[in-house]
Amino acid sequence: MKKLLILVVLLAGVIVQAQAQGKFYTRDGHISFFSSTDVEDIDAHNNKVASVLDVATGQLEFAVLMKAFEFKKALMQEHFNENYVESDKFPKAQFKGKVLSIGSVDFKKDGEYPVQVEGELTIKDVTKPIRTDARLIIKNGVPQGVTAFTIKPADYNIQIPSVVRKNIAEEIQVKVEMPYQALNK
Amino acid sequence: MKKSLVFLVVVIALAGGAFAYLQYNKPHRDTADEQAAYILSAPTLFAEYELEEAAANTKYLDKLLLVKGELASVTTAADGTTSLMLTTEDPISGISVQLLPGEEEKLAAYEVGDEIGIKGICTGKLMDVVLVRGVIIEE
Secondary structure: OHHHHHHHHHHHHHHHHHHHOOEEEEEEEEEEEEEEOOOOEEEEEEEEEEEEEEOOOOEEEEEEEHHHOEEOOHHHHHHHHHHHOOOOOOOEEEEEEEEEOHHHOOOOOOEEEEEEEEEEEEEOOEEEEEEEEEEEEEEOOEEEEEEEEEEOHHHHOOOOOHHHHHHOOOOEEEEEEEEOEEOOO | OHHHHHHHHHHHHHHHHHHHHHHHOOOOOOOOOOOOOEEEEHHHHHHHHHHOHHHHHHHHOOOEEEEEEEEEEEEEOOOOOEEEEEOOOOOOOOEEEEEOOOHHHHHHHOOOOOEEEEEEEEEEEOOOEEEEEEEEOOO
16 A cells, blocks of 8 residues: 555656646747848748747747748738749748757746757758757746847848849848747647 | 930830839738638638648638638737637647738627638648738628
8 A cells, every 4th residue: 555655656746747847839939030231121020930849858849831921011022922932832941959958947937048949940941050049938837939040041042133132131130939838738 | 206205215214113113012912802712611721731731732822711710719929910710620720810900809799619700811831720911701
């Protein structure tokens, strides 16, 4: 009887531990990008990014629908989709990677934790390694992921016609905000 | 002869300038006015994407869809954008519709579980099938 009791207590401990770890997801992640030149500033926003974060392993993935980027100017949105990213052929961009040293984040203590994210970003079927600083903001055990980095369109086979070459920056600033919620399986 | 030629050149230049200006400032697609390419139910749309995503994209990507379904939830993003979710046969996923600013006021007439009709431009599927520039159809 005593052995059974000890086993139950141990099991309960394991289950509680497993719940403190676990997976988080969002279907409303926000990614924006910004290009600034002397000619004009261009920015676009996407509020429909899907992402999963596995706290136990640090594994992080997100997927973006290119056609869900909204620009102020319809013509820019058209050029972006039809000419630059060819979203009919390549409707999604993806990131697969890891939050390094996620063990240093205390999910039981509210606060901002600096982390590093490393992985591979795929746009237009071109995959490049990416490594960037990020923050995990913990509130009531739930994380929000925030990061910013730059990418070069040329790296992803995004050809800018010489006619508008001066309108678009060589490096685009990307901002990411992922408000996660617990994934209850 | 020369005068009329100069006049013609000026008219063409002005017309070209006007066209360029209008193109540069062309409006976004008017999802309220534009006729939907397809009318279908939320479960049907989701099922097509589940069956074969590439085929569904060929059919629906960038098209204006009129989708009818059960209102599952309403969410507001940090920047104030309102989205609604339509129920499908999948327990976790649905049709996610990002509404145009101002449309959320129409939601006052609806409760979770009500049938609702929306029009939106299909951008593909991640967890959900995502429609943007959504407007609520008033029955």
